[in-house]
Amino acid sequence: MSIDNTPTNAAHAREESFERGMEALTAIDGAAGQKVIDSLADVSPELGHQVVAWAFGEMYVRPGLAPRDRQLVTLGMLTALGGCEPQLDVHINAALNVGLTTDEIVEALLHSAVYCGIPKAVNATFIAKRVFSERGLLQDQAA
Amino acid sequence: MSIDNTPTNAAHAREESFERGMEALTAIDGAAGQKVIDSLADVSPELGHQVVAWAFGEMYVRPGLAPRDRQLVTLGMLTALGGCEPQLDVHINAALNVGLTTDEIVEALLHSAVYCGIPKAVNATFIAKRVFSERGLLQDQAA
Amino acid sequence: MSIDNTPTNAAHAREESFERGMEALTAIDGAAGQKVIDSLADVSPELGHQVVAWAFGEMYVRPGLAPRDRQLVTLGMLTALGGCEPQLDVHINAALNVGLTTDEIVEALLHSAVYCGIPKAVNATFIAKRVFSERGLLQDQAA
Amino acid sequence: MSIDNTPTNAAHAREESFERGMEALTAIDGAAGQKVIDSLADVSPELGHQVVAWAFGEMYVRPGLAPRDRQLVTLGMLTALGGCEPQLDVHINAALNVGLTTDEIVEALLHSAVYCGIPKAVNATFIAKRVFSERGLLQDQAA
Amino acid sequence: MSIDNTPTNAAHAREESFERGMEALTAIDGAAGQKVIDSLADVSPELGHQVVAWAFGEMYVRPGLAPRDRQLVTLGMLTALGGCEPQLDVHINAALNVGLTTDEIVEALLHSAVYCGIPKAVNATFIAKRVFSERGLLQDQAA
Amino acid sequence: MSIDNTPTNAAHAREESFERGMEALTAIDGAAGQKVIDSLADVSPELGHQVVAWAFGEMYVRPGLAPRDRQLVTLGMLTALGGCEPQLDVHINAALNVGLTTDEIVEALLHSAVYCGIPKAVNATFIAKRVFSERGLLQDQAA
Numbered sequence: 025m026s027i028d029n030t031p032t033n034a035a036h037a038r039e040e041s042f043e044r045g046m047e048a049l050t051a052i053d054g055a056a057g058q059k060v061i062d063s064l065a066d067v068s069p070e071l072g073h074q075v076v077a078w079a080f081g082e083m084y085v086r087p088g089l090a091p092r093d094r095q096l097v098t099l100g101m102l103t104a105l106g107g108c109e110p111q112l113d114v115h116i117n118a119a120l121n122v123g124l125t126t127d128e129i130v131e132a133l134l135h136s137a138v139y140c141g142i143p144k145a146v147n148a149t150f151i152a153k154r155v156f157s158e159r160g161l162l163q164d165q166a167a
Numbered sequence: 168m169s170i171d172n173t174p175t176n177a178a179h180a181r182e183e184s185f186e187r188g189m190e191a192l193t194a195i196d197g198a199a200g201q202k203v204i205d206s207l208a209d210v211s212p213e214l215g216h217q218v219v220a221w222a223f224g225e226m227y228v229r230p231g232l233a234p235r236d237r238q239l240v241t242l243g244m245l246t247a248l249g250g251c252e253p254q255l256d257v258h259i260n261a262a263l264n265v266g267l268t269t270d271e272i273v274e275a276l277l278h279s280a281v282y283c284g285i286p287k288a289v290n291a292t293f294i295a296k297r298v299f300s301e302r303g304l305l306q307d308q309a310a
Numbered sequence: 311m312s313i314d315n316t317p318t319n320a321a322h323a324r325e326e327s328f329e330r331g332m333e334a335l336t337a338i339d340g341a342a343g344q345k346v347i348d349s350l351a352d353v354s355p356e357l358g359h360q361v362v363a364w365a366f367g368e369m370y371v372r373p374g375l376a377p378r379d380r381q382l383v384t385l386g387m388l389t390a391l392g393g394c395e396p397q398l399d400v401h402i403n404a405a406l407n408v409g410l411t412t413d414e415i416v417e418a419l420l421h422s423a424v425y426c427g428i429p430k431a432v433n434a435t436f437i438a439k440r441v442f443s444e445r446g447l448l449q450d451q452a453a
Numbered sequence: 454m455s456i457d458n459t460p461t462n463a464a465h466a467r468e469e470s471f472e473r474g475m476e477a478l479t480a481i482d483g484a485a486g487q488k489v490i491d492s493l494a495d496v497s498p499e500l501g502h503q504v505v506a507w508a509f510g511e512m513y514v515r516p517g518l519a520p521r522d523r524q525l526v527t528l529g530m531l532t533a534l535g536g537c538e539p540q541l542d543v544h545i546n547a548a549l550n551v552g553l554t555t556d557e558i559v560e561a562l563l564h565s566a567v568y569c570g571i572p573k574a575v576n577a578t579f580i581a582k583r584v585f586s587e588r589g590l591l592q593d594q595a596a
Numbered sequence: 597m598s599i600d601n602t603p604t605n606a607a608h609a610r611e612e613s614f615e616r617g618m619e620a621l622t623a624i625d626g627a628a629g630q631k632v633i634d635s636l637a638d639v640s641p642e643l644g645h646q647v648v649a650w651a652f653g654e655m656y657v658r659p660g661l662a663p664r665d666r667q668l669v670t671l672g673m674l675t676a677l678g679g680c681e682p683q684l685d686v687h688i689n690a691a692l693n694v695g696l697t698t699d700e701i702v703e704a705l706l707h708s709a710v711y712c713g714i715p716k717a718v719n720a721t722f723i724a725k726r727v728f729s730e731r732g733l734l735q736d737q738a739a
Numbered sequence: 740m741s742i743d744n745t746p747t748n749a750a751h752a753r754e755e756s757f758e759r760g761m762e763a764l765t766a767i768d769g770a771a772g773q774k775v776i777d778s779l780a781d782v783s784p785e786l787g788h789q790v791v792a793w794a795f796g797e798m799y800v801r802p803g804l805a806p807r808d809r810q811l812v813t814l815g816m817l818t819a820l821g822g823c824e825p826q827l828d829v830h831i832n833a834a835l836n837v838g839l840t841t842d843e844i845v846e847a848l849l850h851s852a853v854y855c856g857i858p859k860a861v862n863a864t865f866i867a868k869r870v871f872s873e874r875g876l877l878q879d880q881a882a
Contacts, residue, residue, distance in 0.1 A: 033605065033612070035608055036609070037605060037606055037608070037609025037610070037612075040606060043608075063865070063868075064861070064865075064868075065879055066868070067864055067868035067877065068848065068849060068867075070658075071847075071860060071861065071864055072853065074654075074655075074849070075857060078654070079857055082650070083280070083646075084281075086274065086642075088274035088277075089271055089274075089275060092272070093236075093239055094274070094275075094278055096239040097240065097242060097243035097278055098235055098282060099240060100239070100240035100241065100242070100247070101243040101246065101247040101282045101283055102243040102247075102282065104244040104247035105247050105269065105349045105821060105856075105858065106392055106822060108821070108858045115195065117603055122215070122873055124306060126285055128232055129360035130353060130357075132240045134229075134231075134243070134356055135226060136240065136812060137226070137357065137360060138226050138227075138246040138335075138570075139241060139245065139570045140223075140570045141391075141567060141569045141570040142361055142568060143388065143396075143397040143567075143568060144345065144393075144394075144570075146347060146350070146357065146361070146397070147396070149354045149357055150349070150350075150353075151881060153353035156353060162352055162353065176319065176323060176326070177326060177327075179319055183323075187311060203575065206579070207575070209582070209591055210579075210582035210591065211563060211578045211581075212587060213372075214559075214562070214566065214575065217368075217563070217566060217571070219604045221364060221368070222571055229356075232543055248535060248572065250535035250536035250576070251576070252680035253533070253576065277640060277643050277646070279644055280856075281857055282854060282855045282856045283855075284677075284852075284856040284859075285690055285854060286674065286677065286680045286683040287643075287679075287856075288643060289636070290641065290682070292636065292640045292643055295639060296635075296639035296640075299639060304641065305638055315477070324799070334854075362487075365567045369566070370558065370567075372563075374559075374560035374563075375557055375561060375564060376555065379525055379557070381560075382522055382525040382529070382531065383564055384529065385526060387529040387565060387568045388568065389534040390529070390530040390533035390534050392821055392822035393821060413517055414517065414522070416517075416782060416786075417515065417517035418523075418766065419519060419783065420515075420783060420785055420786050421518060421523055422526065422530060422787070423510060423512070423713075423789060424508045424513075425530040425534070425710045425713045425714060425715060426530055426712075426713045426822075427709075427712045427713040428789075428790055428794055429711060429817065429825075429826040430820070430822075430823075431786060431821045432775065432790070432826070433825065435779065435782055435786055436778070436782075438782060439778075439781070440780035442782060446779055448782065463752055463755060465748055465752070466748060466752025469748070469752075470749075489718065492725075493718070495725070496722075497702045497724075497725075498732065499702075499801075500702075500717060501707060502719055503714075504714055504718070507793060508798070511789075511793070512789075516747060522608070531715065533680060534715065534716070536678035536716075536799075537716075537719070539715075539718075540715040540718070568716070602820065610799060629761070634780075646880075655853050660842055661850060663844055665808075665843070668808055668812050669811050669812065669814060669847045669850055669851065670850070672812035672815025672816040672819070673815040673854040676816040676817075676820050683854075697801055698803055700808070702803075707798060707799075707809055707813070711816040711817065711820070711826075712820065
């Protein structure tokens with residue numbers, strides 16, 4: 025095979041994925057995504073790179089599923105996994121940023137009670153409450 | 168409070184929820200849902216009732232989230248929980264029945280690799296392969 | 311079928327389940343259960359309703375298993391699930407309220423080490439320590 | 454400290470725990486427990502030893518919780534963990550052997566739907582169905 | 597930034613990662629890895645690509661941890677996750693291929709009983725038994 | 740069988756296992772292990788005993804796997820289980836104490852992203868960051 029197998033080529037591609045991922049991450053998560061990357065910088069810069077370049081730059085940006093749909097799947101997964109409160113915070117924010125309403129998010133977490141049980145549904149819903157409150161959306165929700 | 172607190176009232180409501188749920192279950196899962204209920208009949212008829220009357224009759228039919236969106240959340244949860252292969256089979260069928268395409272389902276399960284890890288994503292994708300194959304959709308998928 | 315299929319009928323049954331559940335919840339959890347419902351009121355009143363009306367009003371009150379036995383099953387489940395510390399707090403309190411002794415609760419959590427591993431057993435036992443301490447039962451336990 | 458620190462002492466205690474455990478295991482699980490130990494003999498005899506000597510000989514035989522109560526906790530844990538179908542088979546048998554009725558077991562697994570979600574409750578209930586059927590208890594259950 | 601942002605560049609890097617990953621996968625898993633990729637080909641070729649190009653081509657080949665050490669971590673993770681029997685089969689084979697002995701693998705799975713509980717340790721050990729048996733290593737183990 | 744079946748014999752063996760375990764625990768975890776035992780003393784002294792005498796005195800000290808290798812397996816398990824942050828803290832310290840470098844620990848947790856997904860890898864890495872920081876190892880890591 026005649027592909028250009030130089031380190032430079034791989035390094036360029038690595039940088040491209042990172043840039044593409046950071047663009048997606050910023051569009052979806054605003055400052056929250058960047059904060060995670062920054063927090064990882066002094067302990068595992070490579071994990072930070074993979075979050076940006078692979079999770080967002082390779083996977084998230086694929087055209088086969090709308091960002092809104094990806095967030096629905098993601099909310100389901102994070103609720104089911106348990107113990108992922110920091111990620112639920114990021115992704116409930118992201119869900120709002122890509123167009124899901126507070127009502128749809130609350131309904132998705134209510135739906136999770138059927139499949140994950142009441143405790144995980146309640147835990148996830150309390151994260152939603154905190155996010156909505158921080159964004160001044162709780163009154164709309166309750167009204 | 169002056170509500171009609173007779174057993175008959177509760178029994179009627181219980182029957183109504185079951186009928187509403189069975190209608191939803193049949194619309195979404197076709198024969199697969201009924202088969203689960205039948206299999207539970209001689210060991211735990213009440214669990215069968217709750218699946219129909221509560222999960223479908225009370226929760227699934229709520230208008231706040233489209234059936235297609237509920238399936239996206241559900242696929243995410245079942246993939247993350249692990250060990251729910253029978254339920255993934257039912258709900259990948261259901262996902263197709265409410266309008267998700269094979270491409271969207273495959274993409275949702277690919278997306279799950281980021282949050283649940285490769286093994287659970289692979290296990291769920293093999294269930295999708297079996298369901299698609301049974302429905303003659305695998306060639307379309309691969310084409 | 312000739313059942314009275316009016317919304318009023320369903321609404322009455324919904325209210326009945328809620329009242330029956332709230333009575334059970336208050337008997338078992340005292341103020342703790344109400345606090346969870348109140349916390350959910352501005353973000354997901356329907357999840358609060360389901361906790362009361364379904365989990366307690368439909369499921370918990372069934373006569374087939376004594377409240378004490380339900381708590382033993384529940385402590386096992388919450389310990390195994392992991393990440394359910396708030397629910398363990400509520401249900402260790404509930405276990406005491408329905409007649410399990412501190413010794414039985416501690417022994418059940420010790421037993422969980424065999425099936426869930428040491429870390430989850432230790433995490434659950436620290437919640438028991440906090441609950442016992444709040445109720446002035448830790449000295450009895452240690453004596 | 455003047456304890457008799459010879460290997461013989463430890464070896465005797467190891468043998469004692471094993472004998473005590475095997476007695477408990479046989480009383481509770483009949484042939485099923487022995488079968489697991491035999492299956493482990495050629496790959497991990499030490500794991501077989503620990504199951505007998507520690508899980509049963511040290512932990513299970515403790516007087517602080519009745520065998521029946523231990524099985525209630527265990528059914529809850531195994532249902533919640535997921536992917537423990539072989540162990541659920543052994544312990545649903547054990548539950549019957551120590552005096553839980555089929556109705557109580559079915560009710561405990563129904564109760565698990567509230568905390569673990571419907572899929573895990575259904576999966577565990579199907580194991581109960583198989584065990585009851587093998588023991589000729591399914592008709593009683595359904596009658 | 598003046599990197600060569602052409603699709604060709606990205607496509608080349610994508611191919612390079614895949615080739616590097618396939619080389620690693622073949623060295624570690626022999627035919628087993630290829631079989632998983634082949635099975636994914638008609639349902640989710642992209643998941644197959646990510647397994648090879650990302651999991652192996654980007655992550656596994658990193659020099660910071662020896663292949664033998666990666667397998668120890670991986671055996672721990674797969675045992676803890678539960679429901680990952682197919683992956684345990686692949687990775688117990690891989691562990692043998694990169695130099696772990698049957699005794700070390702058995703000991704690692706015994707160790708897992710402490711952290712994951714007996715059921716998951718037993719389930720993983722039965723997969724090891726099958727793999728050892730297929731490779732004619734069970735007699736050595738038992739001798 | 741003619742073994743000395745007196746309580747004294749069992750009590751001696753119990754004490755021996757505890758002493759052997761405490762020696763191992765202190766060597767590996769320093770003060771952290773003792774702190775957990777102390778915290779359990781007033782609620783579940785038997786769980787504290789089992790952690791020391793069984794987990795460390797019986798299992799950890801077995802010669803079949805080097806302490807360093809046991810920590811690699813353990814880090815994998817605790818990351819995969821989720822919700823075991825206190826134990827990850829103890830065992831990342833232990834990993835450093837038995838000779839794993841910060842780079843190897845970070846790489847093991849990066850590797851976990853492939854099998855457990857990004858969220859659990861990130862959560863575990865943040866515990867590593869805290870431990871490294873407390874031990875003044877974070878600058879070395881970042882340098």
